Amino acid sequence: MNSMVLVYMLWAIFGLFLKNHAYKREMFYRRNEHHQNMLPENADVNLIGFSNASLAECSKHCLLGGANCLGVFHNKETQSCKLLYDNLVEGLVFQTRTDWNFFSVNPCQIGWTYYKENCYYLNQTGTTWESARSQCLTSSSHLAEIESIEENSWILGTLAPAQCFDSWVECVFWIGGNDLDNEGSFVWSSDNTALDFDNWSPVEPNSYTDYDDCIVVIYPGGAWADFGCTAKVPFLCKKAQSSL
Ligand SMILES: [Ca+2]
Numbered sequence: 001m002n003s004m005v006l007v008y009m010l011w012a013i014f015g016l017f018l019k020n021h022a023y024k025r026e027m028f029y030r031r032n033e034h035h036q037n038m039l040p041e042n043a044d045v046n047l048i049g050f051s052n053a054s055l056a057e058c059s060k061h062c063l064l065g066g067a068n069c070l071g072v073f074h075n076k077e078t079q080s081c082k083l084l085y086d087n088l089v090e091g092l093v094f095q096t097r098t099d100w101n102f103f104s105v106n107p108c109q110i111g112w113t114y115y116k117e118n119c120y121y122l123n124q125t126g127t128t129w130e131s132a133r134s135q136c137l138t139s140s141s142h143l144a145e146i147e148s149i150e151e152n153s154w155i156l157g158t159l160a161p162a163q164c165f166d167s168w169v170e171c172v173f174w175i176g177g178n179d180l181d182n183e184g185s186f187v188w189s190s191d192n193t194a195l196d197f198d199n200w201s202p203v204e205p206n207s208y209t210d211y212d213d214c215i216v217v218i219y220p221g222g223a224w225a226d227f228g229c230t231a232k233v234p235f236l237c238k239k240a241q242s243s244l
């Protein structure tokens with residue numbers, strides 16, 4: 001056999017292996033522990049449903065539905081299936097519905113995004129730093145602590161809008177860093193530990209006003225600044241993947 005033919009054959013077999021491997025991985029959604037025995041209240045309006053569908057068939061519908069299908073609600077007893085698309089996530093309100101479970105590739109609760117054992121949620125509603133801190137706590141999370149340039153880049157690339165057309169104040173979001181207790185000594189809000197990573201803009205922190213005690217990330221670039229804590233801007237919450 002011509003050696004080139006052999007190389008092409010091996011390459012084709014390897015490609016087939018990769019394709020099947022990826023297909024099976026995506027087909028098999030895991031049970032999402034955050035959404036057991038519950039369905040969105042507005043499910044009948046918002047979700048696309050199928051009857052007499054096994055979990056495998058249900059997840060196949062989701063997979064064929066493209067990247068916008070986030071996962072499936074499945075009822076093992078009745079073999080009912082509902083698909084969740086990302087444009088339906090905003091404003092979902094859940095109610096208890098026995099035997100319904102959510103299955104997804106993303107291990108975080110709906111609306112949160114997974115990265116390296118953590119879940120993130122960028123709330124686009126502007127609010128003060130203190131209010132943002134308490135809203136994250138309500139969701140069993142903290143204002144985000146960013147620990148590396150890779151994490152900072154992932155956040156900017158995945159969660160923050162790629163471009164910002166509005167005023168500068170609307171192009172930032174709160175994270176957990178602050179020097180509220182000791183001017184110039186920035187700590188994380190969850191446990192008051194000093195920052196061991198920062199990504200300050202070259203001109204920051206500059207204590208521009210007496211209230212510049214809370215850290216914002218500026219997008220799309222991702223540099224940090226100290227900012228007036230009473231400004232109302234979006235905020236980023238973060239929690240460990242295992243936290244419910
Ligand atoms: Ca300050």
Ligand SMILES: [Ca+2]
Nearest residue numbers: 206207208226
């Ligand atoms: Ca500043």
